Amino acid sequence: MTSRLPSPIYPVVDHPRWVERLGAAGARFIQLRLKNLDPETLRSQVIEGQEAAARHNVRLVLNDYWQLALELGIDYIHIGQEDLDTTDLEQIRAARIAFGISTHSHQELDRALSVRPDYVALGPIWETKLKKMIWDPQGVEKLTEWRRIIGPDMPLVAIGGITKARASSCIAAGADSVAAVSDFIASDDPEYQVRAWLQTCSS
Template sequence: MKLDPFYLIVDSAAWIERLVPLGVRLVQLRIKTMDEVGLRAEIRKARALCTHHQCQLIVNDHWRQAMEEGCDFVHLGQEDLQTADLSQIRAAGVRLGLSTHDHAELETAMAAEPDYLALGPIYPTILKKMKWAPQGLERIAEWKRLVAPIPLVAIGGLNPDRLDGVFEAGADSAAVVTDITLHADPEGRTREWIEKTRPWR
């Protein structure tokens, strides 16, 4: 399986509606807290937008809803992995991405036979408080040796200037949240990411 090198992560279908038409091919909808009705409406809208624009949609955490709404990809953190029904996810034909931060988590993730693995944070990140120190480019190279041929996603503190180093170290895809969503010009920054990742497509 090949992942697009530009992996956008947003928290609403409104962001997807705004940025995906610019040429985004891979996007994760990451909604942490929302009531069931609202959540399903967001997933449904995101899926319709992504289908229209030939963009791969990944739903974070909410694997049951993603499955029931016909999405083909979920991403789970380590805590969610403990409670998710992997056999049900697999039986529905839904592909699986998993987060890792250290060797113990990597071992747990590999046992679940994921379709891709994420490693982070590569650099310091403002998105959420992390108990892990920045992993650095050397850890990307190490993880790639351990997980290949499974695609590896780098996340945490990334921006266009850091992408060459991340890909040269072995990452297959680079995930971004705040460098785009907190940017003064999210559309312009998205175009910059698309342009910068084009050689790696």
């Protein structure tokens, strides 16, 4: 189990070109979340992302698709609660691949901690329009609560509605790393956002 994450910022992207762009700008922990692709395109894009990650010293996280992550030797896998029942965590551990788990409630946190992940994510911290959520915004206070429950050594990721202006409050509340989608890939200057987020979250 890791004691820290590779970076205080954690961009979540929908295409491997972002791994190249954000990695070149200084991001070192990037999640590749690919949806609705045929198997050949999926595999090709994951490999493209993996190659970009290697060029820029990025620790790449693949959302779901754990079998492909095992086959290709991806650094991390991110697992949603709905996928825990069908994911072979023992195979993942045997391959020495780290994994994180999404949580939205005490029940989900208990379940996540029972399988000893390498990090837990809490969200949505604020309202998000990118993904339909059944959960109300958690607020930064819940990050402090999660930190108290999980202890000082388990890495904690904040996600959901987070902007650069909000990121430092998540770190102050107990998050090790702050994840976001729109503030990076929907920005007019994604490279600037990486540098600005790193300054904000590292100060």
